[in-house]
Amino acid sequence: MSSAFDNAEPNPTHRAANDATRTNTPHAPVDTAYLFEVLPDAYLILDARNIVLHANARYRAMTGRTLAEVVGKSVYDINQDGSAAQRQARAEWLDATLRDLAPGEERLSSLIRYDMSTHGKFVEHYWQVRASRVEASAAGDALLLLQVMDVTKEVAEGEENRRERAKLRSQARLRQVLVEEANAELRQNQAQLAEVLSFARVGAWELDLATGYMVCTDQCKANMGLQPSDVLDQGRLFSELIQADDRERVRAAIDASVAARAHFEVEYRVTWADGSVHWLMSRGAGRHLGDGSAQTLIGFTIDITARKTSELRSQAFAAEQQRAREQSDRAVRAMDHFVAAVSHELRSPLHAILWWTTLLQRAKDMAHVERATEVIERNTNQLARMVDDLLDSGAIATGKLSVELRALDLAALASSVVEDIRVGAESKGLIVRAEALTPVLVMADQNRMRQVMWNLMTNAVKFTERGTVELVVATDGAHAVVTVRDTGTGIEEAALHRIFERFEQARGEGTGRTAGLGLGLWMVRNLVQVHRGTVTAHSDGPGKGALFRVELPLAGPDDLRRAALQDDGQR
Template sequence: MQKRLTETAELFLRLAEPHLILDERFEPILANAAWHACFGGAGAQSPAMPAAVTELAGPHLSLIDSVAGNLRHGKTWRSPVVRLDCATHESPRENAHCWQVVASHISGTDTAAPLVCLRYEDATGRPAIEEVEGRKRACNHARGRLHQQLLAQRAAGNSQFERALDLAGLGAWEIDLHTEEVRCNDQCLRDLGVRAASDIELTHLLIGPEQKGATFPWMESDSCPYERELQVVGAVGTRWILIKGLGYPDQGNALRSVAGITLDITSRKVHELELDALVQNERSARQRSEALARTVDQFVAAVSHELRSPLNAIISWGELLQLATEPTHIARAGEAIRRNGRQLAHMVDDLLDSGALATGKLSMNRQPVDLGALAALVAEDVRKTAQGKGLHLVSSSIAPCRIMGDESRLKQVVWNLLANAIKFTDAGVVELLVTVLEDRAILSVRDTGRGIEPEALPLLFDRFQQIAPQSSGRVGGLGLGLWLAKHIVAGHEGTITAKSEGAGCGATFTVSLPLL
């Protein structure tokens, strides 16, 4: 047991932070080596307090008095940051250190009385936030005391106090509720943006009813001050004024007058509004980032599914092809393999184009091309797919029109629009139109399919977005087709828009390109 006590004492001595132990009467009895090194002189070696304990410096004794007055049993008390000079440096500049003391109880035993432990935290290197806040509180307290002195000094006509009030930037005012007369200094007039006290409205200074002798809500208890922030719009712009007031009752306990101060807090208020805006922007940015992360996750899952389906089909038909002997079975397997291979090729092309577009490397070889003929060829390519779903693909209204464009990229746009129309139309018609309007070539794809909700239209051309009615189940595809189409059309100095009256009402996609 003795060995353990000795080891514990040695550990206490080696603690890096200064520690001071007080007895139950808050008298110092023990300190570790760090405390002696900081406050007891560099030569102090013993952990026990010296006999001349009363020779502790004044700040130490004041700190111990604060501990005695604030520490509660079973609680921990943290002191304000105070300056305590160290004994480890010769330079006065190096002696100046700021400390914060954490006081806590050490429970007693049958043979030992309870103790109090003071742990000294070096606060010299901390940011000066606490000091600034302390100065603000001290400033507000000083201004409050200054206001209380104002009323007495004004009655005596003390001009020196008036000048001090102006130097402090405080406006002073007083309202006689019986006569509704307002008295104030020049600073108050400047704060409220008026030229004379008679121009001040009571609603500027008071919160509550304006009738003479009325009982104000903020005066439910005696000497209860109130404050408000007033926005003043004037020739110099918008300013924020802090108004504080205090009611003074007469002998019948009815309000006789109200007096207070005004203070220009524009800089503080602007800073608060800027911080609020920053917080809101940060919150919005975080929400957008989280939404994008979820979208990317969904995209990865969609890519995995969309690539796996045609790959599985190709593998299955390839295995059947090895066993097939009849020409019809071989032809059917070959067609299925080609169909799924084309589907894979389209998806891989979209992925490659997406990466190229994101890095600004999407190439376009523009040359004269007939948009009508190009659209008709694409319509014939997808006609078999439409017929397989029982849809009627109409492409009779196609006018010839020459534009300057990349033929393969424009085919990609038309194919995406027609493929989407067929995908989201369960029955009815898909119509392809190419017309000329003034100096523009107009390509439209209309369908009688599931339609698009109004709130989904702004998101339609976003990357990784797959928009479909709630009842439509899972949507195939990567969510890149319309996004790619938008950027390809923009690369041809054109526009692409979508229109739908809502779910079940079909949709119309319109591409506008400049004529050659």
């Protein structure tokens, strides 16, 4: 079966004639034969016996073959560079891809490794082909369109980035469109190549810059969500189809291309009649008159929605991975601070206990007994509190913290906590106020709520050098409110969002680390959440004190009845 493609190269005389024709006929049909020759992807056209009828420029450049080396030969016999085993595998691979391919069917092959000879050296290559069978004429002659894809780069990048998972797989990029006139022999195959372009989902177009009228293939209109009978011009494209956010960018790309007499490539979104949004990529170049002015633009359009969706999904995944890494880094830094704090906080009371114990053993002076007993008891209690905090933090972190809810008067509990703290606070010269304690009932674990108030009050005393520390219990609608206010060092606004994190301290930036494990406020937040409450912090800045507010649901009649029944059952 003969073909007008065989060993054909562009004819300069024909090119000139075609250029003149297209110059004087702005509404001429798109030269699809020419577009096949300059498609950025590699294509072969085979007859029914798998004989190569034509190979486009991209295929010849990719394989280093001339038309004479491939045209007229079986696709099984060309490019015999690989080893014997690779040649056998290639034949089986082609056979699996081409066997029983029905008219109109499109089939994508599996991946295969087939090495190529470059400058006398074999270079590792990976390939895929997409095969489509089309009817070439009314007589039923069938042609096979074979898109050949060198995916070596994609395979290499996939291997390199497999562990990262956050990087995008390389996509085959369409190469530059060479705007040249096709010769007379290729023009005879316009109808056939229009069908080929449809299978490749490439839409061709030509825009008259003077009138704004566009000549488009059916596939080009389909890519834009239009019917073949729809009329398309530049005004409709920019006012109706291209999304508003992308219009200026597309116009700028076209204007820059015309001014620089260079091709353009731009990606943009179009909205179909059904409201769905699709991503398109257009690439083209201008055709200029003898005086240098541009008369028309010619190019092609491809629907890249699937690729852009994957791209955006990968970008979102990469951003999430980055956030996870940052969170992990913060956790590592926090753990470093925690280890340093624990080492310091445990060492101080242990040294005091050890020193006074040694003094008693050596001096045997009864005058030191009372003083040593006080010091040892105080430091032992401090160690016990730290151990309790560590145990509680572990229970909270693992979700094993248990609470026993009973009807609890927060005012009575607050009064008890204040009395326990008052001596230590007043020894620092602080004024402790707890006049506004309104009796309110909540369902809470008494020990855990004592821990909440104790941590908030001791935290306020710790970071207040002079002034007052105030505890208030009140109601606000259906909630009980516990407020702890101090006139201490305050908290910088940037630190307010993280003071309830584990191993952080409520202090102004630059004030240095204060004694403690950095667990108090973290435990307060978790204990309050267990009681279905909330805790917030506020400060006007360094040196202006701080306010902590705890809200808990008030105990309702049903809660009190259940608590009474539970108490009766236990008795």
